[in-house]
Amino acid sequence: MKFTKLQGCGNDYIYVNATRETGESLPDNIPELAIKVSDRHFGIGSDGLFLIRSSDKADFMMDMYNNDGSRGKMCGNGIRCVAKYVYDNGLTDKTKLTIETLSGVKELDLTVEEGKVTWVTVDMGAPVTKPALIPVRSDKDILVREAINIEDEIYEITCVSMGNPHCVVFVEDTKKLPLEQIGPKFEHHPMFPERVNTEFIRVIDREHIEMRVWERGSGETLACGTGACASVIACILNGYTEHEVVVSLLGGELKIRYDEEKNTVFMTGPAVKVFDGEIDI
Numbered sequence: 001m002k003f004t005k006l007q008g009c010g011n012d013y014i015y016v017n018a019t020r021e022t023g024e025s026l027p028d029n030i031p032e033l034a035i036k037v038s039d040r041h042f043g044i045g046s047d048g049l050f051l052i053r054s055s056d057k058a059d060f061m062m063d064m065y066n067n068d069g070s071r072g073k074m075c076g077n078g079i080r081c082v083a084k085y086v087y088d089n090g091l092t093d094k095t096k097l098t099i100e101t102l103s104g105v106k107e108l109d110l111t112v113e114e115g116k117v118t119w120v121t122v123d124m125g126a127p128v129t130k131p132a133l134i135p136v137r138s139d140k141d142i143l144v145r146e147a148i149n150i151e152d153e154i155y156e157i158t159c160v161s162m163g164n165p166h167c168v169v170f171v172e173d174t175k176k177l178p179l180e181q182i183g184p185k186f187e188h189h190p191m192f193p194e195r196v197n198t199e200f201i202r203v204i205d206r207e208h209i210e211m212r213v214w215e216r217g218s219g220e221t222l223a224c225g226t227g228a229c230a231s232v233i234a235c236i237l238n239g240y241t242e243h244e245v246v247v248s249l250l251g252g253e254l255k256i257r258y259d260e261e262k263n264t265v266f267m268t269g270p271a272v273k274v275f276d277g278e279i280d281i
Contacts, residue, residue, distance in 0.1 A: 001026070001281045003037070004085060005044060005274040008077030010222025010251020012274065014044055015085045018051040018063070022091075026051070027281060031069030037279065038067035044279060047218050050078055052085060058098035058105045060086055066217030073102040074163030076225015076254075076267050080120035083108045084271035087117045103163030117271055124226070124265040127233040127258075128161035135165060137191050144237050150185045157198075158234035162265065164216075165196045166230035170238070174202050174212045183214030199227045203240045210248045222251030229265045232256040 001024050004015045014037045017023045027033055034049035036042075048066045055061035062082045064072040072078075082099055086092050087110060095110040104125060111119040131138040136159050138146070143159040148167075157167040167186060171177065177200055186198040195216040202210040211231055213224040228247040235241040236258060243258045255268040 002276070002278050003044070004089075004276050005046065006081035006084060006271060007251075007274055008080045008223065008225070008269055008271050009249050009254060011075075011077035011224065012046050013048050013050050013064075013075075013078050013081060014038070014046045015050045015052060015081060017085075017089070017091070018053045019060070019091065020054040023053070030063075031065060031071070033281060034065035034067065035069045036281070044277065047215075047221050048072065048075075048078075050082060052082055052091075055100040058100040059092060059094065060097070061100035064101075066215070068217045070217040071102070072164070072217070074106075074226055076122060076124060076162075076227075076229060077223050077269065078225070079106060079108065079122055080225070080269055080271040083110055083120045084117040084273065087112070088115075088273070101163065119268060120271050121266055121268040122225070124162055124229050124267050126263045127230070127265060129159070129233075129237070131159065134159050134161040135193050136167075136196075137193060142237075144234075148186075148189065148191060150182055150189070158237055160230040160233045160237075162226040162229045162233075164226045165192060165194060166199060166227055167192070167196050168199045168201055168231050168234035170240075171200050171202055174200050174210050177212060179212060179214055179220050183220060187214060187216050197224060197227050197230075199224070199231045199234075201231050201235070203235065204248075206241045207244065208246045208248070209235060209241065212250065223249040223254070225254065225267055225269065228254045228256055229267055232258060233265065
């Protein structure tokens with residue numbers, strides 16, 4: 001199987017052409033394949049697997065799997081790399097693309113330099129704050145600074161969906177967090193019926209925040225695009241920032257802008273090719 005490894009702010013994935021016209025022949029058990037290729041010791045090494053498929057609704061469809069084999073609905077860093085893959089490999093010559101995801105069709109604007117995509121802006125859609133739609137088990141209309149008990153310690157969370165469920169926790173120091181210990185406790189808390197991504201945020205000023213993230217199905221990653229978007233919405237709901245914010249992640253920076261009039265979030269960030277390869281499956 002031919003593949004390309006790409007990364008956006010250190011969020012790295014394996015990309016495979018699975019389009020009807022020129023795509024690879026793939027096994028039936030895709031979750032097992034995702035686990036195999038993602039393994040950083042015995043496989044290629046990644047946060048998961050992306051199959052780029054043909055779509056009847058958009059230019060392309062992205063079929064995403066986390067490194068534990070679970071299927072993902074949306075990935076902000078990953079979708080930028082989908083755009084780079086299809087443009088750089090000649091599957092399209094468009095610099096404005098639509099990509100179908102399990103969270104709907106997303107619109108992307110590509111920045112091309114010397115024939116290659118370098119930056120991508122994604123219309124991430126409207127933030128969702130209604131608990132039942134995130135989903136979060138709660139009888140409230142919105143969850144802002146809601147108390148949650150994690151191993152007898154009370155945290156305050158603000159919950160938002162950007163295609164994936166997120167809970168955002170504001171902290172004074174992201175570097176000293178025992179993320180390996182508390183991340184799984186958030187992910188599997190009974191409050192979240194589909195598990196949850198958890199972002200730990202330090203507000204630097206009204207236009208800049210710092211973030212670490214524990215992603216469901218992947219653990220701590222160097223970046224999370226939907227998480228960065230959800231975190232900025234959480235900051236706005238709590239009155240901490242303006243509507244245009246730089247988010248510093250372990251793997252780099254993303255620019256997030258919330259257009260209140262359109263009720264949509266725009267994410268701008270890099271897409272970088274790591275290498276091409278071939279693996280026996």
